[in-house]
Amino acid sequence: MVTLFRWLVRLTVALIAIGLLMGVLAWYFAVRSLPDYGATYSVPGIAQPVEIVRTTEDVPHIFGSSDRDVFFALGMVHAQDRLFQMNVLRRAAQGRLAEIYGPGAAGADDLARRLGLYRNARASLEAQTPDTMQALRAYADGVNAWIHQVNLGARGRGAPELFLFPDDISYWEPADSLAILKLLAASSTVQLRREVLRARLSLIAPQRGQDLLAAPNEPPLPGYAAMFSGDQFTGAERRGAQPDWASQLAGYLAPSLGASANGWAAAAQRTAAGGALLANDPQFALTAPGLWYLARIELASGGVIGGTIPGIPAVLSGRNTKLAWGITPAQIDDQDLFIEEVQPGDANRYRGIDGWTQFQTRQETIRIAGAEPRQITLRDTQNGPVLPGMHLNIDTILPAGHVAALAWTGGYGGDSSMSALVGLMHAQTRQDAARVLGAMIAPALDVTLADADGVGQVRAGALPIRAANSPSMGRLPQPGWLPEARWQGLAAAPETLTQLAPSTGIVATTGAILQGDTAQGYDRSGHFRLDRLSHLIQSREVHSRDSFIAAQNDIVSPVARALLPLVGADLWFTGEPAAQGTPERQRQDALALLANWDGAMSEHLPEPLIYAAWMRALQDRIVRDELGPLADELTELYPDFLMRVFRNANGAGVWCDIRQSTPVETCTEIARQALDAVLLDLTSRFGPDLASWRWGDLHRARHAHPALGDLRGLSYLVNLIQPTSGGFSTIAQASGLGHGVNPWLNVRGATYRGVYDLADPDSSVFIVSTGQSGHPLSRHYDDLAELWRRGEYIRMSLDPALARAASAGITHLQPAPGD
Numbered sequence: 001m002v003t004l005f006r007w008l009v010r011l012t013v014a015l016i017a018i019g020l021l022m023g024v025l026a027w028y029f030a031v032r033s034l035p036d037y038g039a040t041y042s043v044p045g046i047a048q049p050v051e052i053v054r055t056t057e058d059v060p061h062i063f064g065s066s067d068r069d070v071f072f073a074l075g076m077v078h079a080q081d082r083l084f085q086m087n088v089l090r091r092a093a094q095g096r097l098a099e100i101y102g103p104g105a106a107g108a109d110d111l112a113r114r115l116g117l118y119r120n121a122r123a124s125l126e127a128q129t130p131d132t133m134q135a136l137r138a139y140a141d142g143v144n145a146w147i148h149q150v151n152l153g154a155r156g157r158g159a160p161e162l163f164l165f166p167d168d169i170s171y172w173e174p175a176d177s178l179a180i181l182k183l184l185a186a187s188s189t190v191q192l193r194r195e196v197l198r199a200r201l202s203l204i205a206p207q208r209g210q211d212l213l214a215a216p217n218e219p220p221l222p223g224y225a226a227m228f229s230g231d232q233f234t235g236a237e238r239r240g241a242q243p244d245w246a247s248q249l250a251g252y253l254a255p256s257l258g259a260s261a262n263g264w265a266a267a268a269q270r271t272a273a274g275g276a277l278l279a280n281d282p283q284f285a286l287t288a289p290g291l292w293y294l295a296r297i298e299l300a301s302g303g304v305i306g307g308t309i310p311g312i313p314a315v316l317s318g319r320n321t322k323l324a325w326g327i328t329p330a331q332i333d334d335q336d337l338f339i340e341e342v343q344p345g346d347a348n349r350y351r352g353i354d355g356w357t358q359f360q361t362r363q364e365t366i367r368i369a370g371a372e373p374r375q376i377t378l379r380d381t382q383n384g385p386v387l388p389g390m391h392l393n394i395d396t397i398l399p400a401g402h403v404a405a406l407a408w409t410g411g412y413g414g415d416s417s418m419s420a421l422v423g424l425m426h427a428q429t430r431q432d433a434a435r436v437l438g439a440m441i442a443p444a445l446d447v448t449l450a451d452a453d454g455v456g457q458v459r460a461g462a463l464p465i466r467a468a469n470s471p472s473m474g475r476l477p478q479p480g481w482l483p484e485a486r487w488q489g490l491a492a493a494p495e496t497l498t499q500l501a502p503s504t505g506i507v508a509t510t511g512a513i514l515q516g517d518t519a520q521g522y523d524r525s526g527h528f529r530l531d532r533l534s535h536l537i538q539s540r541e542v543h544s545r546d547s548f549i550a551a552q553n554d555i556v557s558p559v560a561r562a563l564l565p566l567v568g569a570d571l572w573f574t575g576e577p578a579a580q581g582t583p584e585r586q587r588q589d590a591l592a593l594l595a596n597w598d599g600a601m602s603e604h605l606p607e608p609l610i611y612a613a614w615m616r617a618l619q620d621r622i623v624r625d626e627l628g629p630l631a632d633e634l635t636e637l638y639p640d641f642l643m644r645v646f647r648n649a650n651g652a653g654v655w656c657d658i659r660q661s662t663p664v665e666t667c668t669e670i671a672r673q674a675l676d677a678v679l680l681d682l683t684s685r686f687g688p689d690l691a692s693w694r695w696g697d698l699h700r701a702r703h704a705h706p707a708l709g710d711l712r713g714l715s716y717l718v719n720l721i722q723p724t725s726g727g728f729s730t731i732a733q734a735s736g737l738g739h740g741v742n743p744w745l746n747v748r749g750a751t752y753r754g755v756y757d758l759a760d761p762d763s764s765v766f767i768v769s770t771g772q773s774g775h776p777l778s779r780h781y782d783d784l785a786e787l788w789r790r791g792e793y794i795r796m797s798l799d800p801a802l803a804r805a806a807s808a809g810i811t812h813l814q815p816a817p818g819d
Contacts, residue, residue, distance in 0.1 A: 333521030409462040
């Protein structure tokens with residue numbers, strides 16, 4: 001017995017020692033993957049020495065003797081700090097995520113293959129200008145130089161994630177950068193999602209369903225089912241699968257995920273310092289690390305500084321010595337879904353304009369970690385690629401024997417958008433910028449511009465040409481065999497959407513389609529933010545950098561200010577004060593708080609929490625009996641719809657009546673019931689004292705690591721959780737998840753913010769949402785996150801002396817002998 005005990009002790013000690021040794025080895029190799037910012041490297045591919053000065057915030061300032069050498073170094077610094085992220089973005093575009101993540105990513109791979117993101121990226125190489133091709137090749141060489149250094153020096157495989165997700169990282173190619181830009185374009189647009197929703201609404205609630213999405217003065221839509229006379233629809237009322245948010249972020253970006261931004265500028269005559277100002281804040285899903293990376297590069301045309309996306313060799317939002325620019329995804333209708341009839345008895349043919357037509361097919365293999373490879377057949381029609389029915393629940397709107405194909409402005413080879421973005425960095429004036437942006441195809445962007453002589457905005461990107469007799473003008477999925485439904489080609493944005501010398505000296509955009517702008521669609525998403533932004537910048541005659549910063553961090557909800565007076569019109573201060581501790585008194589207290597609230601969505605206040613929960617519950621009660629299970633999938637608030645209902649516009653007040661009940665409910669009754677239910681729920685969470693509730697207790701930003709964020713034990717180290725102010729309609733946008741236990745979890749926001757001051761360029765500022773490094777053990781992994789949360793910034797300067805004075809390390813690249 002004693003001998004057995006001794007052996008058990010020895011075995012326990014041995015296991016502990018082995019565990020400690022493995023932990024030490026894992027730590028050692030993980031730390032080995034941290035780059036040395038003070039090292040000197042001999043690398044092939046550069047003609048002259050290159051200097052990379054890292055500031056204390058890990059912002060690289062790259063100095064070289066030629067543009068080619070500078071782009072080489074940009075590729076190298078991106079790879080040093082974000083190698084895993086770059087590889088995951090590339091895999092997401094290629095449709096190869098399942099090779100490292102396993103079966104859960106196979107659906108995303110299937111979609112990326114069907115969209116042809118990588119195939120079209122390769123086909124777009126020949127459309128690039130010679131300067132852009134040189135930049136793409138040099139950038140790829142720089143990425144590969146770091147991969148070579150990782151292999152040469154056993155640097156922990158380049159990223160600690162690769163110990164848990166083994167991956168042989170292939171060398172970078174120019175097409176990889178184009179593919180990431182294609183993925184960005186597919187992720188930025190939500191038009192496909194809205195078409196599917198409109199079709200489901202038309203099927204489930206044919207009389208009033210379009211109230212939910214209709215824009216003011218929008219002509220009525222045709223009935224969706226009427227376009228397919230005689231066909232049977234059986235799935236519209238089925239409960240659609242709610243995609244897991246974390247799985248959607250497996251590749252950092254995903255088609256139809258959605259993106260937004262604010263962009264505005266003031267000319268010199270409207271600023272206190274006598275120089276133009278420009279602000280920009282691209283808004284994407286929150287991840288750790290964030291999507292954006294700060295960098296400065298010194299080109300032959302001058303210094304360029306601002307926000308980049310690892311994998312793309314361009315400063316997408318920033319400034320050079322003479323010009324500043326910012327990008328905003330333009331929410332134009334750049335996607336149409338076509339319903340194609342498959343020939344009965346022959347799944348290889350579909351109904352075309354001239355009769356039954358053969359699908360263009362190809363076979364591909366999705367390799368899956370831990371599972372057998374999956375063979376898929378990709379089919380294309382004359383309208384575009386056939387999409388999987390599970391994507392966005394497309395199968396719920398398909399008649400029996402039909403499939404859906406997508407026409408999309410970004411779904412083609414020959415896309416010169418990368419050349420437009422690279423050329424933008426060299427532009428010296430607004431006119432130069434407008435000229436090079438003419439090459440933009442997808443994503444469609446509103447580009448805000450500022451130089452010494454003024455400000456302007458350019459709508460850049462391709463627009464579909466639809467026939468005048470198109471059945472729905474792209475608002476609903478249409479029969480693919482109708483000639484009048486098909487696209488007639490692509491066109492550049494009309495010149496009326498370019499203004500380079502506004503008389504007011506002010507330009508502003510949130511990407512929203514303006515009322516009456518029917519050539520680009522009717523989706524006015526973002527117009528509340530645009531109204532608020534326009535009010536802030538037009539209400540001041542003279543602006544400063546600080547007033548731009550204040551506007552960029554504005555947390556007043558224009559939707560709250562618009563809805564509460566309507567929804568609570570018959571609820572404010574009605575009756576005598578109820579007894580303390582009763583539900584009636586709690587409702588009165590809540591209404592009193594909201595009546596005196598200015599709409600500021602501060603994390604420290606209870607009013608934003610009460611308002612947000614009330615509006616969510618109210619919308620659900622209004623639509624639940626009409627839409628059934630589809631109501632579970634409405635993850636966002638539709639303020640225009642609620643305003644129509646409470647104003648009874650065109651009889652929309654009928655939504656408030658519960659069809660299943662005998663009495664006729666009024667909107668006031670539904671509003672009161674929704675508020676009472678919300679107060680009961682919040683009381684169970686936070687107690688009965690309303691004044692102690694805090695918006696930030698539920699509205700917490702979750703910057704999730706796409707690979708490690710759901711792993712127990714590691715999630716605490718790699719995910720960043722912060723209470724945040726703002727909401728979905730505030731200028732400082734902070735959109736909630738929309739479903740689950742905490743639908744107010746903040747999962748979208750401004751992952752980059754920049755304010756560019758041309759009067760004093762070195763006082764310009766910028767920030768990213770996490771930090772520069774993607775390495776969880778780096779001090780730069782999250783060192784900017786708290787500044788970002790508080791609405792603070794770091795300086796952006798093109799002064800080499802300032803960069804060197806604040807350097808945390810200087811990397812020297814030397815040409816390899818004989819190169």
